[in-house]
Structure formats: structure tokens, C-alpha cells
């Protein structure tokens with residue numbers, strides 16, 4: 556079969572071949588063998604670097620642990636990612652999160668499209684706002700997994716939250732905002748309504764709006780902590796690349 560695919564990880568195999576973790580749009584995630592990828596005239600040369608978006612020709616046999624990659628054509632090399640470590644770290648975060656959410660072989664075209672769009676964001680978004688783009692992507696990522704935050708209603712009882720209130724109870728574990736009645740027992744924190752506005756923008760804003768979005772530092776920090784908590788709970792692992800991105804970030 557031929558399918559769009561993204562290179563998520565790779566590993567040398569014997570002298571000249573490569574094992575590649577591919578996220579394919581049409582068939583999910585696979586480990587594939589690219590035979591002779593390091594040979595001088597290999598058709599795979601330059602096509603299997605990390606984060607490359609390609610058209611992959613796969614020979615899929617059910618039950619086989621490692622599938623065979625027969626051909627690959629580069630659709631988008633995302634060359635801009637290698638212009639700054641922050642862009643590469645952002646791309647690493649997104650790919651790591653997608654990998655955690657995606658068992659081998661499960662088809663998820665929606666997640667594929669989200670990741671493909673996220674890699675373009677990491678490549679092109681204003682550098683000083685890469686963290687913002689990452690957090691918007693993560694908000695949509697949680698939505699797509701069916702784990703998105705409840706922002707308009709109590710996550711426990713579904714009652715609409717009162718308008719015009721400055722602060723709300725919020726619990727990542729409970730799934731978002733909570734009414735005062737359900738705030739007990741969920742170890743909620745009080746968050747400013749600016750944080751909710753930020754999540755709403757993350758959910759719906761297009762890239763140019765996002766790039767120009769006014770952001771209060773404190774609200775952004777709170778939103779980031781809530782997302783980290785939700786991702787850690789739901790993906791059941793701490794990300795390896797997130798601290799790298801944090802330490803590289805522009806002040």
C-alpha cells in the first residue's frame with residue numbers, strides 16, 4: 556500500500572539498513588525495515604530523516620513484527636526545523652506525545668493530520684512563541700483523544716458555570732472546570748478566567764491569530780502546568796523531550 560507517513564524514530568540495522576518507526580496515515584504506526592538505506596545509491600537516501608513527511612510504499616504482512624518499506628518519496632522535509640534547536644525540541648515533544656498515545660498498528664488519520672500540521676507549526680511559527688504553539692497543539696491533541704478540558708460546564712455534573720466570575724475551580728484529573736459543589740475531593744486549584752480564555756483560543760485559533768494573541772505570563776504558566784499534568788496522567792509517562800524544550804526556551 557502507499558500512504559502518507561511521518562518518520563518518528565529510527566535505528567541502524569546491520570551494516571547498511573535502517574529500522575524506522577513510521578506513523579502512516581492509512582494504517583497507523585509501524586516499525587519498518589528500509590533495506591540498504593545507507594548504500595550510496597539507495598532510493599531512501601535523505602528520505603528517512605526524523606520528522607520527514609513522506610509518501611511510503613509498504614509491503615504489509617499481517618502478524619509480521621517488522622514490515623518492509625519498499626519505497627519513499629519526500630513530501631515535506633521540514634528543513635526549517637533544523638534552523639533552531641527550539642524548533643527541533645518542539646517537534647520532538649509533539650512526536651513523543653503522539654507516539655505515547657498511539658499503540659502500534661492502530662489507524663488514526665485524525666492524529667496523523669494533527670501531527671503533520673503541528674510539525675509545520677514548529678517549523679514556521681514565530682520562534683519566540685514556539686511554546687505557545689506547542690501548548691495550543693497539546694490542547695487539540697487532548698481534545699482529539701477525547702480527553703479535552705471541560706471549559707464551559709462542570710466536568711463532574713455538566714452544569715454550566717456561572718458567567719462573570721473571575722476565578723474557577725479547575726482539576727486536570729477531573730477533566731476541567733468544576734462547580735463549587737464538585738470541587739471537593741478533586742484537589743482542584745483556583746484559576747483565573749484568563750486561563751480558560753487561553754484554552755478556548757488554543758482550541759480554535761488559526762496560526763496567525765495565535766501568533767498575535769495577547770497572553771498574560773501568569774495565565775500561560777498556569778495553562779502549561781495544567782496541560783503537563785493532564786498529559787502526564789493520560790499518557791502515563793513523563794516526556795523526555797519536554798525539559799529540553801523548557802530549558803531552551805526564550806525568555
Ligand SMILES: [Zn+2]
Nearest residue numbers: 709712734737
Ligand atoms: Zn458540578
